[in-house]
Amino acid sequence: MAIEEREVRFEACTAEHTDVVLSMMRALEDADPGTTPFDEVQRRAIFDKFVRDSTYGKAWLILYNEKYVGYVVLTVSFSFEYRGYDAFIDELYIAKEYRKQGIGLRAMEFVEGAAAEMGVNAIHLEVTDGNDPAIGLYRRAGYSANERFLMTKWLNPGPR
Numbered sequence: 001m002a003i004e005e006r007e008v009r010f011e012a013c014t015a016e017h018t019d020v021v022l023s024m025m026r027a028l029e030d031a032d033p034g035t036t037p038f039d040e041v042q043r044r045a046i047f048d049k050f051v052r053d054s055t056y057g058k059a060w061l062i063l064y065n066e067k068y069v070g071y072v073v074l075t076v077s078f079s080f081e082y083r084g085y086d087a088f089i090d091e092l093y094i095a096k097e098y099r100k101q102g103i104g105l106r107a108m109e110f111v112e113g114a115a116a117e118m119g120v121n122a123i124h125l126e127v128t129d130g131n132d133p134a135i136g137l138y139r140r141a142g143y144s145a146n147e148r149f150l151m152t153k154w155l156n157p158g159p160r
Helices: 015-031 040-052 103-117 132-140
Strands: 008-012 057-064 067-079 084-094 122-125
Touching: 008 103, 015 040, 015 057, 015 067, 015 084, 040 057, 057 084, 057 103, 067 103, 084 103, 103 122, 103 132
Parallel strands: 084 122
Antiparallel strands: 008 057, 057 067, 067 084
């Protein structure tokens, strides 16, 4: 069942949304575990810092029929290769019961519009190999793999 445009809206995250977003971050981590365990104290501090300084990017809660059903985080950086500002969709989460209804695609379209308004030239994202529903969403939104792969070196790894 496809959703209607008027039923979905996006609300800029503030520090007051911390508890709502953290509960969704935990659900995202539970569904698609990353390489670092979920640390609520650390995530709370990072989220607070992020929403208080827009130079890092922006985050939005996704509402469906005025209920929080997800969130999306866009982080901004600068790249000579991408002619200035580029960005990462750092996290996108839609509650399981609201998936496959078009909300994720609407979120992608919304973030792309917001990024364009911010002067971003290119958007990147990461997806776990084998997460076929997310890969399908991103492909439908026009994203494609490239010949590069992400490499990481932790400078301050913290607890793992």
